[in-house]
Amino acid sequence: MESFYLMILLILPLIxxxxxxxxxxxxxVISSILAGLFIIIVLPFLPVINYTLFxxxxxxxxxxxxxISYLSYPLVLLTSIVIFIAMIYQDGSIGKSYFSxxxxxxxxxxxxxxxxxxxxxxxxxxxxxxxxxxxxLRWGGPKKDYTALKFLIYTHVGSVLMLVSIFILGYNYxxxxxxxxxxxxxxxxxxxxxxxSPLLMFLVMMGFFLAFFIKLPTVPFHTxxxxxxxxxxxxxxxxxxxxxxxxxxFGLFSIFVRFVPxxxxxxxxxxxxxxxxxxxxxxxxxxxxxxxxxxxxxxxIGHMGFITLAxxxxxxxxxxxxxxxxxxxxxxxxxxxxxxxxxxVPILFGSVGSIERSTGTRAIRDMGxxxxxxxxxxxxxxxxxxxxxxxxxxxxxxxxxxVVVGSWYFITYLSFxxxxxxxxxxxxHIWALQRTLFGPYNEYxxxxxxxxxxxxxxxxxxxxxxxxxxxxxxxxxxxxxHYAQFIGxx
Amino acid sequence: MIQYLLPSIILFxxxxxxxxxxxxxxSSKLLMYTSxxxxxxxxxxxxxNLLNFTFEKYSVFYFDFPGTIFSLLFVFILIFVIVSSMxxxxxxxxxxxxxxxxxxxxxxxxAYSYNLIAIFVTFEAASLATYALASYPKSPKSLEASLKFFxxxxxxxxxxIFGISYYYISTSSFILGVMxxxxxxxxxILSLILLIVGFGFKLSLFPFxxxxxxxxxxxxxxxSALLSTASKLMALIVMIRIFLSGNFQIQIGSTGYTYVQAxxxxxxxxxxxxxxxxxxxxxxxKRMLAYSSVANAGYLALVFTITGSTALSLALSSILVFSMxxxxxxxxxxxxxxxFEGKGIGTSLDDISGIAKKRPLFxxxxxxxxxxxxxxxxxxxxxxxxxxxxxxxxGNLWWLAIIAVINSxxxxxxxxxxxxxxxxxxxxxxxxxxxxxxxxxxxAILVIIVGILTPFFIGGLNVLWxxxx
Numbered sequence: 032m033e034s035f036y037l038m039i040l041l042i043l044p045l046i047x048x049x050x051x052x053x054x055x056x057x058x059x060v061i062s063s064i065l066a067g068l069f070i071i072i073v074l075p076f077l078p079v080i081n082y083t084l085f086x087x088x089x090x091x092x093x094x095x096x097x098x099i100s101y102l103s104y105p106l107v108l109l110t111s112i113v114i115f116i117a118m119i120y121q122d123g124s125i126g127k128s129y130f131s132x133x134x135x136x137x138x139x140x141x142x143x144x145x146x147x148x149x150x151x152x153x154x155x156x157x158x159x160x161x162x163x164x165x166x167x168l169r170w171g172g173p174k175k176d177y178t179a180l181k182f183l184i185y186t187h188v189g190s191v192l193m194l195v196s197i198f199i200l201g202y203n204y205x206x207x208x209x210x211x212x213x214x215x216x217x218x219x220x221x222x223x224x225x226x227x228s229p230l231l232m233f234l235v236m237m238g239f240f241l242a243f244f245i246k247l248p249t250v251p252f253h254t255x256x257x258x259x260x261x262x263x264x265x266x267x268x269x270x271x272x273x274x275x276x277x278x279x280x281f282g283l284f285s286i287f288v289r290f291v292p293x294x295x296x297x298x299x300x301x302x303x304x305x306x307x308x309x310x311x312x313x314x315x316x317x318x319x320x321x322x323x324x325x326x327x328x329x330x331x332i333g334h335m336g337f338i339t340l341a342x343x344x345x346x347x348x349x350x351x352x353x354x355x356x357x358x359x360x361x362x363x364x365x366x367x368x369x370x371x372x373x374x375x376v377p378i379l380f381g382s383v384g385s386i387e388r389s390t391g392t393r394a395i396r397d398m399g400x401x402x403x404x405x406x407x408x409x410x411x412x413x414x415x416x417x418x419x420x421x422x423x424x425x426x427x428x429x430x431x432x433x434v435v436v437g438s439w440y441f442i443t444y445l446s447f448x449x450x451x452x453x454x455x456x457x458x459x460h461i462w463a464l465q466r467t468l469f470g471p472y473n474e475y476x477x478x479x480x481x482x483x484x485x486x487x488x489x490x491x492x493x494x495x496x497x498x499x500x501x502x503x504x505x506x507x508x509x510x511x512x513h514y515a516q517f518i519g520x521x
Numbered sequence: 522m523i524q525y526l527l528p529s530i531i532l533f534x535x536x537x538x539x540x541x542x543x544x545x546x547x548s549s550k551l552l553m554y555t556s557x558x559x560x561x562x563x564x565x566x567x568x569x570n571l572l573n574f575t576f577e578k579y580s581v582f583y584f585d586f587p588g589t590i591f592s593l594l595f596v597f598i599l600i601f602v603i604v605s606s607m608x609x610x611x612x613x614x615x616x617x618x619x620x621x622x623x624x625x626x627x628x629x630x631x632a633y634s635y636n637l638i639a640i641f642v643t644f645e646a647a648s649l650a651t652y653a654l655a656s657y658p659k660s661p662k663s664l665e666a667s668l669k670f671f672x673x674x675x676x677x678x679x680x681x682i683f684g685i686s687y688y689y690i691s692t693s694s695f696i697l698g699v700m701x702x703x704x705x706x707x708x709x710i711l712s713l714i715l716l717i718v719g720f721g722f723k724l725s726l727f728p729f730x731x732x733x734x735x736x737x738x739x740x741x742x743x744x745s746a747l748l749s750t751a752s753k754l755m756a757l758i759v760m761i762r763i764f765l766s767g768n769f770q771i772q773i774g775s776t777g778y779t780y781v782q783a784x785x786x787x788x789x790x791x792x793x794x795x796x797x798x799x800x801x802x803x804x805x806x807k808r809m810l811a812y813s814s815v816a817n818a819g820y821l822a823l824v825f826t827i828t829g830s831t832a833l834s835l836a837l838s839s840i841l842v843f844s845m846x847x848x849x850x851x852x853x854x855x856x857x858x859x860x861f862e863g864k865g866i867g868t869s870l871d872d873i874s875g876i877a878k879k880r881p882l883f884x885x886x887x888x889x890x891x892x893x894x895x896x897x898x899x900x901x902x903x904x905x906x907x908x909x910x911x912x913x914x915x916g917n918l919w920w921l922a923i924i925a926v927i928n929s930x931x932x933x934x935x936x937x938x939x940x941x942x943x944x945x946x947x948x949x950x951x952x953x954x955x956x957x958x959x960x961x962x963x964x965a966i967l968v969i970i971v972g973i974l975t976p977f978f979i980g981g982l983n984v985l986w987x988x989x990x
Binding site: 164202 | 898
């Protein structure tokens, strides 16, 4: 019976979506209350619960197989928190359909994080596209049409290639057993993967690789991300960078790592070079940005580089003849980065959004001395930027520290590249703070207002959560440790 | 026997009734309701037949499950086409309804035919009615559509007749599934190729597709909806009967069978790719839909590439699901064009831009149909493709499944571009036709509900189909 609640947990945001569509002008209030309620509903679902509704072998591979694992519980929690924060932050005059889209997005994201059947996973993965496409298209900036289509095509190409991989895996299972079964636990096991020919193995890994790394995004496939984060409206950017990128990370940790025993030595080094490239490239790209929101977008891409780094460490372990248990620290750090980044990046986008609302500009050189007029914003923004650059005592530090220390054993001197990247990260954050908040006030901006209460209080809550998680990470961290051991056991 | 012929007879009788009424009154509304009631009665009888299904076999007709399902689909789209053309105000409305009823009545007979002469006669009867239908109401655009359709159709009939005559020479019979005599096995393969070409014209497979673009684009939207769905599926069921019947493989021999299969693989890849790539460049929505219907013909033709009994049984049930999806989404998409065309607005992307702000419900339902065409889950379009590609995998053709999946990814661009234009800032006021809105909305709801339920009933379809005799 307990496991049946998972189904209810999945359906609930969909019902909320309809309620917020019907609630007319009180949409914001009702939606926020429901989103807050949902956090309370999520909390008691401690891992691990598994729930299967249909037998996949009688339904051509499709079944409703849901699971709250040690990996998905923090992500489901993160989703409900970020959606709640975004709803409080959002101006209610935007119209009821926006809140409805947010709930629909929450529904599909939770579906992605809980699915244990690949077809169900694919369905939810694709379903995420629809609300996000409309959120860009209807409430985006001047280039919204171009951006929406670019976003759609990039991510859809990735996901279709993933469908190809899923089909090949299904074909493999069918040719061995005579049934279709797309449950991750049965399909992607060492026993079945070892039967794939090298060519098919390559195609399968390539499909998953592209789907997850486009969504993450990692550097050569990142070009949709800055456009989408910049062109979307503030709360949409919070949700996209905070949650959509976690889909890719989730796929990497739950599906892609299962291919470790079957990958050649090239894969680990290839991923490592992508990770280092992401970290360094994104840092320098952010340094050069003139648009504050674009800078934050690049910082987000840089943080995703740490997740790629953690994944590459797992792939390097068999190559260097080291036990997988040595990679646990980096792996835990990578997973913790998902959680920490999901909490930190909404603060950054939230403060940039407030600046844009009150000054009417995002260009860094038009700002200066904003502390004078916007003290509350200054507090939130400084806290957010420090968290983002990895100040000890905040959530980002735990993740970055674990990844860097954990990877040292594997890549030794190459870690200096990561450290160098971190220095650039710190410098562009500080430099941006200096040019926007401090220094002489730019009098051309005139008299401007501070953050509104609806913007200030959710950000304060997030800052508090980031600090609490940074000082006392163990409740979340221990879940990721469990999951890292689970990966190691495979 | 009579219970299976009754739906068709009723359509013919109501067609004559419409002519009779038109002698006394030219009221378009009365004629519409008469033909609508005929279609509804025919639909109910078909539904009754489906529920109390028994297989009956005669020398000319095989009254079997796929025939009944396809007839049901033909009459289903006929009902909605009639409903959506309620506001037509042209001269001689009786002709429009009579031709539609006669065409669909003949299509039902085609779906049950199991003898090449019967197939040809009923196929021609349905085609002739549709040639005239394409020209209604007389406008330069629709006359061009009709003329192209007729000339190409006549050519394809010549191919079919030629093929049938060779078929008769090699097997000395018109009934399908008869073994050819040993001396004429080459001639038999030639006859099959002629039949593929003849019916391929109607199904708009790649080298024979060019009429389809102008005809679907030129005729009135509801007519295009009927032509691009029912008329195409009629060709599909005939081809299924010829090329997938139980002893076709024995009939043609294993070498010949490999050739036919390879031929279909090449044709289906070319059709999908051509349709999708050319649709990318279209800026007229109706023309884009015409190209995408060519691409969909490629997916439909995939079913002929599959071998192996388990793979084939899944393929046959999945082709039913795909046909259902195709009727709903393509028919619905063409019918929604009536909202622009019927009001004298063009159908280019700029003309439709901004309709979502003025008519949100219509825009959302049209968008759902486009999502389904693009294969976005959990719509019926996704499920149809999913099971079709799954059967390809089952038949060891995983690389063909990959080509099809990538094709389906290309198509996302042009479908979502339409959605993007619909949500732009409106330039003018839109007046939509309420009947069309209702039809499109109900199709959109069906696409989602049936899509979610598909995995549960596809196993049942498998049992009911029971392999072709």
